[in-house]
Amino acid sequence: MIYLDHAATSFPKAPGVSRAVARFLDESAGNPGRGGHRLTVAASRAVEGCRDAVASLLGADPERTLLGPGATFWINTVLAGILGTGDRVVVSALEHNAVMRPLRHLERTAGIGVRVVEAAHRWGVPKPEEIAAAVGETRTRLVVLAHASNVSGAVLPVEAVARAVAPVPVVADGAQTAGSVPFHFGRSGLAAFVASGHKGLLGPPGTGILLLSEALAETLEPLVRGGTGSRSESEAMPDWLPDRLEAGTPNAAGFAGLGEAVRWLAGEGVPTIHERTLGLVRRLVDGLRGIPGVRLHGWTEDEPRVATVSFTVEGADSGELAGRLDRDHGVMLRPGLHCAPAAHRRLGTFPSGTVRAGIGPFLTAEAIDAAVDAVRAALR
Numbered sequence: 171m172i173y174l175d176h177a178a179t180s181f182p183k184a185p186g187v188s189r190a191v192a193r194f195l196d197e198s199a200g201n202p203g204r205g206g207h208r209l210t211v212a213a214s215r216a217v218e219g220c221r222d223a224v225a226s227l228l229g230a231d232p233e234r235t236l237l238g239p240g241a242t243f244w245i246n247t248v249l250a251g252i253l254g255t256g257d258r259v260v261v262s263a264l265e266h267n268a269v270m271r272p273l274r275h276l277e278r279t280a281g282i283g284v285r286v287v288e289a290a291h292r293w294g295v296p297k298p299e300e301i302a303a304a305v306g307e308t309r310t311r312l313v314v315l316a317h318a319s320n321v322s323g324a325v326l327p328v329e330a331v332a333r334a335v336a337p338v339p340v341v342a343d344g345a346q347t348a349g350s351v352p353f354h355f356g357r358s359g360l361a362a363f364v365a366s367g368h369k370g371l372l373g374p375p376g377t378g379i380l381l382l383s384e385a386l387a388e389t390l391e392p393l394v395r396g397g398t399g400s401r402s403e404s405e406a407m408p409d410w411l412p413d414r415l416e417a418g419t420p421n422a423a424g425f426a427g428l429g430e431a432v433r434w435l436a437g438e439g440v441p442t443i444h445e446r447t448l449g450l451v452r453r454l455v456d457g458l459r460g461i462p463g464v465r466l467h468g469w470t471e472d473e474p475r476v477a478t479v480s481f482t483v484e485g486a487d488s489g490e491l492a493g494r495l496d497r498d499h500g501v502m503l504r505p506g507l508h509c510a511p512a513a514h515r516r517l518g519t520f521p522s523g524t525v526r527a528g529i530g531p532f533l534t535a536e537a538i539d540a541a542v543d544a545v546r547a548a549l550r
């Protein structure tokens with residue numbers, strides 16, 4: 171079995187994650203922050219341990235590190251919390267539907283304007299000055315950018331954009347970079363950074379994180395309101411973090427697992443994992459290039475990237491190829507549009523899509539070579 175779908179979700183998880191989830195459920199499964207008995211305290215410790223580990227790995231303040239069900243939830247929170255009627259947003263042409271669907275909804279219901287910067291070079295990766303020019307056209311409330319494309323793997327220069335458009339806030343969708351690319355939120359100049367806990371951070375599904383700047387932490391409104399275990403005499407949300415943005419019983423078992431994963435990542439070192447997986451994706455690309463008819467999409471040699479690559483094969487249907495690779499060779503990749511139709515339009519692969527390979531930290535060079543052999547055999 172060769173798992174090449176790390177961009178969708180990580181598998182396997184980091185060592186110790188399943189044990190941490192099971193241990194939480196067996197030994198500590200109180201409701202965190204609700205009351206003061208020993209299981210509640212143990213559950214709070216697991217959640218706060220996760221928060222501290224995430225903040226430390228990503229250079230954030232634990233008091234402005236929020237835990238929730240996924241990147242999608244936090245992107246929706248940020249967009250709904252910042253944007254008001256008639257506001258204008260600038261985005262890249264490589265955004266995931268987690269960004270584009272809420273924006274298109276707000277476009278219809280609140281009259282917000284969405285300006286997509288197509289970017290002429292590097293397959294849709296905008297230069298900071300291109301974003302700055304779009305921001306300057308009319309009053310812009312927000313810039314939202316994928317930190318890396320989930321289709322091509324290209325990393326976008328989010329920190330340079332933040333410098334170029336200041337004081338307009340920039341939100342980065344780090345679903346594809348957190349845990350995979352060295353990153354320090356405190357030095358990034360970003361207003362917010364959102365990520366999944368189950369991809370590069372190697373934690374369980376149903377987990378995601380939001381990191382906030384001091385300014386945005388002061389004002390961001392919750393998307394969901396409800397019980398927090400704090401200030402129960404009031405029917406208004408508490409005005410402090412994390413309670414203001416974390417209503418309802420949290421996925422504490424998931425966060426116990428995510429905390430374990432992030433501590434493992436910190437021990438290994440994200441830069442080490444980044445270099446190793448980039449070496450493997452280069453090996454995969456070299457192998458694929460040796461197969462007649464293979465075409466890479468959005469691949470650039472020396473630009474910043476994550477270990478994800480999209481390809482098609484002339485005369486072959488991507489869905490059928492991926493199906494055959496799974497069925498006959500145990501190689502798992504994801505065909506199609508990857509929830510990012512805009513990115514495929516920009517790459518010229520809409521509507522048929524591509525086959526996407528995403529490489530995680532537990533793959534070996536031998537597995538990559540076997541995957542290339544399997545593509546060759548499946549095409550035969």
Ligand SMILES: Cc1ncc(COP(=O)(O)O)c(C=O)c1O
Binds near residue numbers: 345366
């Ligand atoms: C770039 C990007 N943004 C957002 C998401 C959504 O993440 P989640 O499913 O964890 O909410 C994904 C997941 O595929 C993604 O690749």
